[in-house]
Amino acid sequence: MRKTLTMLGLVVFISGCSGKPVTLKLHAPADSALIEQHLKAITKTDGYRNYENVPLLDQTAEYIFSVFSQYTDTTRYQTYQVNGETYRNVICRLGSASNTPLVVIGAHYDVAGNQEGADDNASGVVGLLELVRMLSQEKLNYPVEIVAYSLEEPPFFKTENMGSYIHAKSLHDAGTPVYGMAALEMIGYFDDKPGSQSYPAGVMKYIYGNKGDFIGLVGKVGSGKFLKEFWANFKKAADIKTHTIKMPPWGMTGIDYSDHLNYWKFGYDAFMITDTSFYRNHNYHQKSDTMDTLDIPQMMKVIDAVAAAIVHL
Secondary structure, three states: OHHHHHHHHHHHHHHHHHOOOOOOOOOOOHHHHHHHHHHHHOOOOOOOOOOOHHHHHHHHHHHHHHHHHHHHHOOOOEEEEOOOOOEEEEEEEEEEOOOOOOEEEEOOOOOOOOOOHHHHHHHHHHHHHHHHHOOOOOOOOOOOOEEOOOOOOOOOOOOOOOOHHHHHHHHHHHHHHHHHEEEEOOOOOEEEOOOOOOOOOOOHHHHHHEEOOEEEEEOOOOHHHHHHHHHHHHHHHHOEEEEEEOOOOOOOOOOOOOOHHHHHHOOOEEEEEEHHHHHOOOOOOOOOOOHHHHHHHHHHHHHHHHHHHHHHO
16 A cells, blocks of 8 residues: 555656756856766776775875865865774865855765776766866855765665765754755766666656656655755756656655765755666666766766756756
8 A cells, every 4th residue: 555655656746857948158068078087087996986995985085175176275075984994075165155055066976886886976976076167167146065975885875974964964063054955866877768767666657758868856845945946947957858856755766865865864955866876777886887888968968957057046
């Protein structure tokens, strides 16, 4: 019975897809050469950036820090201890220092096991690197904190050891007003072949189609103004098919499968931008998750739409 109600809930809370894009101007769009450069630097390494390989995680954090630092002098590490090891979030802030609430955009840079993790989640991290460059040239109505997290993957997923939990808690403990948060979770894999997209409930294919040619904006029922405004801006700007969905957290497997879940825990408006992960990309958590499987032109469209959505908040 619970399963039946959940499937019905999927239909009730499904939102639509984007229409014709509206020009929301940016000074600098995403750059394919830089995206390839960043992907190579993050994925083509000697070893794998999992929780057991702290030196490589540190190397990755240092690379992220170096790129952030090219565009802002606010870059810093947020360090924390887990099982006697030190892990790092990399944080920078752009925009106004006024009393307007903070917008957080985050992505995790660790991987599960021994694999390159190009889509999961070098794609999201590269999105952050490009966003810092692009947003540094824009006038922002809200201060924007860009955060690259460690320890999103198992065995720490859904624990207080996740880097995003550490960051969200730090904002909460400091009393920092937060307008909302978006997690970039796998934004690089697209497939327009029929049957390339699956779902947690079969009925969804009749609404969204069976092609993995869209980007998803995934949030929860009861979200506030941030989601509404960000999603509206994104869909206006997006030159890529975009589907949106709001669900109760218990209503769909995967709705809370990223760093946004930790901001929910502290009462912040948060959602995930995703290519739907294992519902589409069969390279998920496999050695085959390499950068040659990514669609960089589509990634660029996602990053451009995220930047435009932020600028026009």
